């Protein structure tokens with residue numbers, strides 16, 4: 274059920290009602306794409322001189338109707354905009370420049386690229402959307418005839434051309450010559466409706482969409498005699514376990530293959546409609562016809578990569594080969610597309626696929642971060658719905674390659690991308706931090722996330738890791754932090770943590786070996802069980818995690834950074850901590866051995882040696898504190914004071930100081946360093962490498 278207009282919630286002014294109606298439309302992804310569509314209202318406003326003028330309120334470029342607010346709309350002096358109707362032609366640059374000068378206030382966003390379409394229609398409220406059911410008509414070979422059949426004289430058909438001045442004039446002319454029309458169907462593009470009020474325009478959109486859906490369903494059942502959408506399923510979905518097992522083995526390689534011109538994060542989508550489409554008889558050809566809507570192009574590209582995989586015939590190795598070859602083939606074809614369609618001075622594009630369809634398994638979407646990859650997958654759901662509708666009506670058609678290119682690389686479309694915050698140092702990277710629920714682990718995760726990384730908090734304390742992940746997601750963005758339960762001493766548990774990471778992000782670039790426990794006891798009092806436990810976590814655990822990381826990083830072929838959080842005690846032993854000191858020293862040598870082995874694969878392994886970090890740390894248990902105090906010959910209640918006094922000379926070491934060192938090793942700032950040791954000892958000569 275789509276939301277009904279509620280006059281009480283809609284507000285009273287034209288602008289309030291415009292915002293309300295825009296949000297209602299935007300709340301339904303079958304009507305409005307993410308950041309797509311645009312809406313407008315024409316009203317009378319008092320300007321800065323006190324004069325009442327006519328104002329066109331229109332959506333600002335790059336905002337999303339679902340969450341739109343007052344500040345996302347631009348007010349334009351309508352009479353000034355209208356004078357453009359007299360012109361024969363206008364370039365995009367001239368149009369942008371002209372509209373900037375019509376703004377009623379200089380601090381507003383740039384007006385939507387489809388502003389003139391709204392301006393030239395003589396109606397108080399105009400909505401332009403991309404509903405699946407309407408685009409299905411617009412992307413059908415016999416679309417114009419079918420629209421006439423389904424909607425009669427209420428709909429006007431306007432042939433495809435890229436948005437801009439010329440399309441705006443064509444739409445206005447079409448409506449002038451069809452005064453009875455209620456809507457415009459833009460071929461291969463979308464819907465335009467209008468009304469005397471925002472409510473009338475909204476309800477008209479809903480009515481047309483519902484009629485379109487009913488018409489399509491009646492044709493679908495007539496054509497398929499009750500079921501075989503897309504020619505029926507020829508490759509049925511594998512079980513969820515089967516899909517995950519295959520994906521775990523191939524995803525790191527795929528991530529490497531799609532990251533040649535810039536790292537990507539991969540989102541796996543195995544929703545029923547995706548599985549049914551990917552495994553259908555029609556998908557190999559139908560998926561290659563082209564995009565379902567120009568709005569999708571920047572996120573999904575014109576065509577997805579289709580992998581001709583059949584689990585009944587092919588194994589995991591074969592799938593991997595098909596994917597690698599497929600990505601290469603795709604990149605070659607994409608470069609040819611750029612060569613054929615680009616104009617001098619156009620920016621080159623990343624040739625990697627954005628959507629990969631695998632029968633039996635689902636869809637892989639790639640993006641610069643998890644959120645963008647999810648948006649691309651979401652748009653492909655829309656494409657499937659449109660192709661389904663168009664195939665039920667007749668035959669799905671799409672833009673030509675040149676038409677697609679002209680939208681994908683349209684400067685006004687690319688401008689929207691520039692509105693996103695600039696990419697940070699660790700953007701596009703994925704980091705796994707063991708002991709992520711602890712004092713230092715949490716600080717490291719926060720620092721890496723702040724710099725743009727996706728972070729996986731792997732800890733035996735699952736609740737603690739979840740709390741950190743929730744906190745980070747709320748601070749840096751949806752999908753950017755993940756908690757996994759992991760006991761670093763258990764091979765299977767480590768493998769499971771990596772598996773979850775792969776399935777969530779596609780791979781991994783940074784691993785911080787940080788999980789820890791401490792033991793302070795004189796040598797004679799140290800039991801074998803204690804000794805073994807400390808070594809289990811600090812050496813065996815670091816080995817298991819590093820081994821898994823190296824395997825995955827080698828499969829990706831993108832290099833990587835592994836960081837060990839050892840301790841000052843690894844270099845300068847403190848009394849009565851033999852197990853801890855020895856295990857921490859072993860960590861350093863393990864790190865350097867791995868560095869020797871993996872340098873040629875671009876995998877760097879470096880170690881941080883912090884001195885005492887009290888803030889937030891859970892290793893300072895009461896037993897550890899008592900032993901520490903005893904080793905310094907002071908009562909335990911004087912320990913904190915002892916450290917404070919000791920650190921009056923030096924600067925106290927905080928988790929964030931260790932996090933800064935981790936950022937250095939994680940990032941390309943240390944690209945030329947491996948096997949290194951960085952002490953974080955408060956800045957006095959407490960723990961330098963001897």
Ligand code: NAD
Pocket residue numbers: 707708709710711712713714731732733734737759760761762787788789790810814838839840841882883884885886887889890891892893
């Ligand atoms: P912490 O106790 O606050 O955090 C350690 C985390 O490791 C905890 O969340 C714990 O649940 C987790 N952990 C323990 N055993 C695990 C296992 N088997 N598998 C997975 N996770 C496990 O301690 P911290 O101070 O944040 O220490 C982090 C690292 O820094 C440790 O390796 C520690 O030895 C090292 N370090 C700490 C200090 C210090 O003074 N705090 C100084 C130098 C080095």
